[in-house]
Amino acid sequence: MRIFEIFLFLNEMMRKIFSIPVKFTAFIALYLWWAELPAQQIRMWVPSDTRDYYYQLQESGAQMKAVDLFDAQKPSLNDAVVQFNGGCTAGLISGQGLLLTNHHCGYGAIQSHSTLEHNYVKDGFWAGTLDDELPNPGMYVTFVRAIYDVTDKVLQGVSDDMDEASRQSHIDKNINRLKRTLPKKSWQEITVKPAFYGNKYYAYVTETYKDIRLVGAPPSAIGKFGADTDNWMWPRHSGDFSLFRIYADRNNRPAEYSKDNVPYHPEKYFQVSTEGVSRRDLIIVYGFPGRTREYLPAFRVRQITGRINPVRIGIRERALRVMDGFMHTNDTIKLKYTALYARIANYWKKWKGENLGIRRSDALANKEYWEQLTEKELAKQGKADEYREVKTALENTFRDLEPVEIARNVFIEAGYLNNPWMQRAFAVYEMERGLQKGGADAFEREAAKTARSMEADFQKGDRRVNKALFAAMTDVLKEKMPRGFLPEVWSGTAADDIVKAWDQSFLTDAAKMKKLLSGDFKHFENALKNDSGYKMARALINGFYGKINPEYHKRMEQVQTLMRKYVRLQMQAFPRMHFAPDANGTLRVSFGRVEGYEPRDGVYYEPFSTLDGVIEKYIPGDYEFDLPKALLDIYEHKDYGKWEVNGTVPVNFLGTAHTTGGNSGSPVLNAKGELVGLNFDRVWEGTMSDLYYDPAICRNIMVDVRYILFIMDKLGHATRLLDEINLENHQQ
Ligand code: ARG
Ligand code: ASP
Secondary structure, three states: OOHHHHHHHHHHHHHHHHHOOOOOHHHHHHHHHHHHHHHHOOOOEOOOOHHHHHHHHHHOOOOOOHHHHOOOOOOOHHHHEEEEOOOEEEEEOOOOOEEEEOHHHHHHHHHHOOOOOOOHHHHOEEOOOHHHOEEOOOOOEEEEEEEEEOHHHHOOOOOOOOOHHHHHHHHHHHHHHHHHHOOOOOOOEEEEEEEHHHOEEEEEEEEEEOEEEEEEEOOHHHHOOOHHHHOOOOOOOOOOOEEEEEEEOOOOOOOOOOOOOEEOOOOOOOOEEOOOOOOOOEEEEEEOOOOOOOOOOHHHHHHHHHHHHHHHHHHHHHHHHHHHHHHOOOHHHHHHHHHHHHHHHHHHHHHHHHHHHHHHOOHHHHHHHHHHHHHHHHHHOOOHHHHHHHHHHHHHHHHHHHHHHHHHHHHHHHHHHOOHHHHHHHHHHHHHHHHHHHHHHHHHHHHHHHHHHHHHHHHHOOHHHHHHHHHHHHHHHHHHOOOOOOOHHHHOOOHHHHHHHHHOOHHHOHHHHHHHHHOOHHHHHHHHHHOHHHHHHHHHHHHHHHHHHHHHHHHHHHHHHHHHHHHHHHHHHOOOOOOOOOOOOOOEEEEEEEOOEEEEOOEEEOOEEEHHHHHHHOOOOOOOOOOOHHHHHHHHOOOOHHHOEOOEOEEEEEEOOOOOOOOOOOEEEOOOOOEEEEEEEEOHHHHHHHOOOOOOOOOEEEEEHHHHHHHHHHHOOOHHHHHHOOEEOOOO
């Protein structure tokens, strides 16, 4: 497993070799191998840095070039990928703006159009004509048209001895100047983002379209088959996809929703291939990974998994247990809390897998080893002392950060995410702050709006569940909040009395809330002053904004400064190595192969799943594993048509591409650059890839595009859409 040793040896050799003008193919092969090795660490390349992944692409058997993936001069595949509604990815699959993304990415939209008569969540939705496609106010997608490395311009005049504040204001000035001078069309925008903790900067020329309509979705029994039980797991059998369409104005430009808008005509879209994939085939995932932290020292990874994750996991576990108790016995409650439950369970499960994976992959030892090698290399350049200094300072800063970081997590988890009553209090708090300036006039404007959202909030939840959650989270706040961070009214009041006070608060009483918001301003002000539940909420939130958050950010700033130096030293230690920056929500491309894995000793997971496996998991009436009758009928009659492969239908497959949250909905391409799959998840054992990528157990999970087409065809009878998608190798 000491792959870095081999790497170091090769590194040395290459340096010698390249100073001698010999061109042995063997050496070139070695070089290629070497060029690929660094990808063991992080594999999400900035598409415009084609030199960083050029060799990897060549070596991998791709039948295309880096410029096919990204070309700043002319339309290339990046023009077929969008960031979907801020948090996911989607790919264009037709010349009329048809977008493919995940069911879990489109879920909010699908739900918002669902009624009891038209339950698109339950039954699925297939727009028969363009006129049937459903607009989604607020939804948007963003293209990245060009990427520039603007490091030199942004860091111009910035020196190492500047303090952070003047450094930042210098950088801000440079960025503002840059934004004015970079070429862009009037409907485009420019954002500049740091990479490698500020050692590099990239400028992105983007286009945001705002008229995005729902076109199709399978029944959720298919779209989220396996729900929470199967989430982050393999074997998987989910048809996690939905379809949307970008609409543009008459000039094909971005525009607010209008019924006069027309389907967008893209510069590029993905050719869909029904050829399928085989073991060891190249896959390319093109998308917008959200956040990774691969460059942290072992010390910090130990802290995250040993001290931070357990706090978050423990809090969520309690919330889930509370909800479970109600959801098991009451169907109405189950329906109301499914979405919240799924949201909480998602990262609860992820962090548990992360901790396991860090242990299983020996990440701490490997990282420590890497640190030794780095120091050894830097010693040759006389920089070992500097490295040790930065590392020690980092460790001290992380140690100081810990209590406030835990306080922040306890607040966010127990005081907000897992606590619907506190969320309601937050909304009132926001309103109160808004009124401080606007007074009675603002109240007139705001009250009706808040009243509406409050009414929806009361209807959406169940008082018993919210109260039980509140009680559990009150215990958590009292037990887990580090000393000095919990306001007096909370620490000094018994948990029972806190719950009692809230029980009588307008915050937990729909009628009182309504009366208050339809009354006058004086009344409202008085209630806020005297309601003891709200006073507690205010104290808690003030404690967060006034103390926890500023202290956290102050320390995080120190971390940023030190990490910038730490990462720079790593890069200086290995000057020929190709480094990819941590994910930061920008466009990336990552390469992998179709590959199974060993989750445990003695167990090997095949990388493919099929419709037969879907049926094996079928549990009639179950909320996670029920299936639509239509699918059972199709299975019964083996009515697979042209989607049949070896007597069944392919469903999901695994790959070694390095992905993270935000990659959901990413198009997955084969060696020819054709779309063969749709990324939607990772395997549980490998969720530590956000901190440490281990090719042995990190796998991304994709829907086989043939399953998507099969569902559209046989279940959705969506002929219009299938005709629209340009199908290569149409097997008929
Ligand atoms: N684990 C996947 C991701 O992080 C899927 C989440 C959606 N599914 C769910 N059961 N919450 O987004
Ligand atoms: N499910 C994630 C997403 O929604 C993807 C992942 O974390 O692998 O982006």
